[in-house]
Each structure stands twice: as C-alpha cells, then as structure tokens.
Ligand SMILES: Cc1ncc(COP(=O)(O)O)c(C=O)c1O
C-alpha cells in the first residue's frame with residue numbers, strides 16, 4: 001500500500017493538477033485547456049468560453065450538423081461519422097468541451113438528466129444492489145423504483161448524510177452507490193470523499209455515481225473527489241435558460257465510457273445536434289450566471305432567516321453541514337428551501353409571488369418558486385415522503401439572475417399577502433407555525 005501523502009505533497013499535487021505539463025493531458029478536445037504547451041491550465045471560467053473547431057469557414061460557434069446521415073468515401077464506410085444516433089460533429093464538440101470542464105476523460109451527451117441516469121443504470125444487472133439516499137430527486141426515486149420492481153435490482157435507501165449507514169449497507173453485491181449533494185429538496189450534504197473511499201475499500205467493483213445537477217461543474221467536481229461517474233441534468237445550470245432538455249455523463253475510465261456509449265448508440269438517446277448547439281452556447285455563460293445566482297440566493301436565504309423562517313441553504317452558517325459542504329464545494333449554489341409549518345400558508349405564499357414563477361426545475365436565469373411535495377417530488381408517494389421526513393409545507397426557491405431587490409420585494413409582498421409575516425413601518429414580523437412571532441427591523 002502506498003504511504004499516505006504529507007500535506008505538502010497533497011498541496012503540490014493539487015497545484016500541479018491545474019498545470020498542463022504535457023501540453024494537453026485531457027481528452028481530445030475542441031481546444032486545449034491552454035493554447036500554450038506547458039502553460040498553466042486556464043481557470044474554469046476561461047475554459048467554459050474557450051473553444052475552437054476545425055470549421056472550414058472558421059465559424060466562431062460550432063455549426064449545427066442537422067443531418068441524420070453522412071456520406072462515406074468508400075463502399076466499406078468507415079468515416080468518422082455515418083449516422084447521428086452513433087455520432088454527430090456538433091454533439092462530439094459539446095462532449096469534448098464538457099469532458100474538459102468536468103475534468104473527465106470522457107463525456108457523453110443525452111436527451112435529459114433522467115436519460116443520463118437510465119444510461120448509467122443499464123450498467124446494472126438483476127441481483128445487483130444499489131445504495132442511495134433517502135432524500136432524492138423524485139424522478140431518480142421513480143427510476144430506481146422501476147428497476148427494483150421490474151429489473152431485479154435491489155435498492156437500499158439509507159441516510160446518505162451518515163457515512164456509517166452507507167458503510168453498513170455495502171455488500172459484495174453492491175454495484176452502485178448513487179449520491180446527490182446537496183439533496184433535492186432538503187438540501188442535505190453528502191460526504192462524497194468518505195463515501196467513495198469506504199465504498200471502494202469495501203467493494204472494489206462498486207461504482208460511485210454522483211448527480212451533480214444542484215451545483216454544476218462550476219462549484220463541484222465529484223470525479224476529483226473519488227466518484228467513478230458524474231452526471232447532470234443539462235436542463236438546469238449547464239444550459240441555464242430552460243429552453244432545452246439535456247443530460248451529461250462524465251467518467252475517467254475509458255472502458256466505462258465505452259459501455260455507456262454502447263447504450264447510447266443502441267437506444268438512440270444521444271442529444272440532438274440542435275440541442276447540443278444550444279447547450280454548448282448556454283454553458284459558456286455558466287460562470288457569470290452562477291456567480292449572480294449564488295449571490296442573490298445568499299441574500300434571499302439571509303432575508304428569510306432574519307425573519308424567523310427555517311431556511312435550508314449551505315451558504316448559511318446555520319446549515320448543520322456547513323463545514324462539510326465547503327470542504328468539497330466552491331460555492332453554495334442557488335437552490336434553497338424554507339418551511340412555514342403550514343401547508344395552506346405555503347400554498348398562499350407560492351401563489352402570491354409574481355416575479356417568482358411557479359415552476360419545477362432550477363438553474364435557469366429566471367427565479368422559480370415551488371412546493372416540491374406537490375410538484376417535483378409528487379411521484380414519491382405521501383407515505384414514503386412522510387417516512388423520509390419531507391415536510392409537506394416546504395417551499396423551494398430556485399434563484400435566478402434578476403435584481404435581488406426586486407426578488408426580495410416580490411417575496412416580501414407574497415409573504416405579507418399570504419399572512420406569513422406582518423409588516424409595519426418599523427418592523428417585519430415572521431409568523432412562525434407554532435403561532436410565535438419573531439421580529440426584525442424592516443429591511
Ligand atoms: C437533482 C436532479 N437530477 C436529475 C434530474 C433530471 O433531469 P431532467 O429533468 O433533465 O431529466 C433533475 C430534475 O429533473 C434533478 O433535479
């Protein structure tokens with residue numbers, strides 16, 4: 001066994017990981033990380049926008065190869081592209097760009113986040129065991145339940161915020177450990193580093209898979225933390241405008257990449273050329289969108305907390321796993337939830353909001369408000385929601401890039417109109433569920 005690294009060795013390694021010593025250690029990409037061989041690797045904000053293509057006219061954005069088939073130069077075929085289900089230049093360009101951004105050897109683009117999870121779970125066979133969390137996106141829960149009921153896959157839902165619970169559940173049949181962090185919608189933090197380590201130690205064949213939709217590669221790189229596969233709903237932050245559905249899968253093991261590509265080619269779920277173009281365009285602004293969305297989310301989380309609501313957001317020091325989150329991530333993201341302890345009150349708040357659109361999804365430039373138990377997580381039955389301690393009154397806010405004062409104004413109006421707070425010239429009083437009132441100076 002290799003000797004453990006000293007802190008000095010670890011920090012040198014971390015430093016060197018951003019240096020592109022051999023000119024281009026990453027996968028074949030539309031552009032090297034840095035155009036200067038041996039130079040420091042560009043920062044992520046630069047990599048997001050820096051791309052190149054071998055377009056014959058020097059087009060500065062990747063052309064949309066809207067073609068199902070590609071003519072071959074010989075009767076035995078064999079050209080790089082033959083049929084868009086198998087491969088398309090616009091999709092390849094996006095995939096290589098995403099691999100670079102996600103620090104991966106291979107990225108694959110498919111038609112939705114759920115499509116990505118479908119491709120990943122096709123690595124499983126009957127009798128395999130999956131360990132996953134007890135606070136999961138509703139669609140993920142639905143697909144896992146389908147696999148359990150129809151494909152002979154055994155699914156264990158455990159409290160994934162407790163590393164020991166995960167450890168206890170690992171057996172020699174564990175084929176996959178599937179994690180989300182922060183969880184959707186309870187914003188619980190999962191220790192990817194420890195879980196990846198104990199999973200691999202206990203069963204070297206277990207694949208650690210992380211759904212990184214809530215943070216995006218801008219804020220978290222699960223592959224760098226020990227995960228084997230990372231996937232994201234490209235419908236959210238990666239594209240950023242709620243105008244496409246997409247999913248991205250990334251990994252560092254070429255064999256795994258080939259297996260998942262095989263499924264994509266076999267089932268035809270690869271991302272269309274047009275949507276690949278839109279995702280490529282959207283991802284270029286990820287850094288500035290995320291920066292603004294996060295700073296707005298932080299202000300809004302503080303506003304709600306100051307007025308007495310129970311707020312779940314890893315940017316708040318009151319988050320019970322604040323330190324764990326910041327040991328892994330570069331930011332808190334822009335999704336938060338809060339409780340009113342009264343379902344009818346929550347409904348009134350959501351319906352009174354105007355600037356905040358009542359909508360599922362997140363990661364868009366527009367701000368959204370929703371009640372997860374009625375909307376995004378309605379596919380989890382009420383009994384299971386109760387067992388998993390999902391508060392029925394929980395309101396989720398997915399913060400966009402609007403002016404933060406406008407967002408706060410609209411939220412304040414909705415809270416007043418719904419009767420969640422009383423507003424006087426000097427004070428704002430938050431009416432807590434138990435009937436108590438807490439007050440703070442008018443904002
Ligand atoms: C955390 C998370 N993962 C995956 C998905 C699935 O993504 P998509 O809607 O693109 O299929 C969603 C939302 O839909 C999500 O919230």
Ligand SMILES: N[C@@H](CCSC[C@H](N)C(=O)O)C(=O)O
Nearest residue numbers: 137139360361362375376379
């Ligand atoms: N009706 C949809 C709901 C999609 S929820 C989208 C997103 N992940 C979110 O958390 O808001 C379904 O049944 O999947």
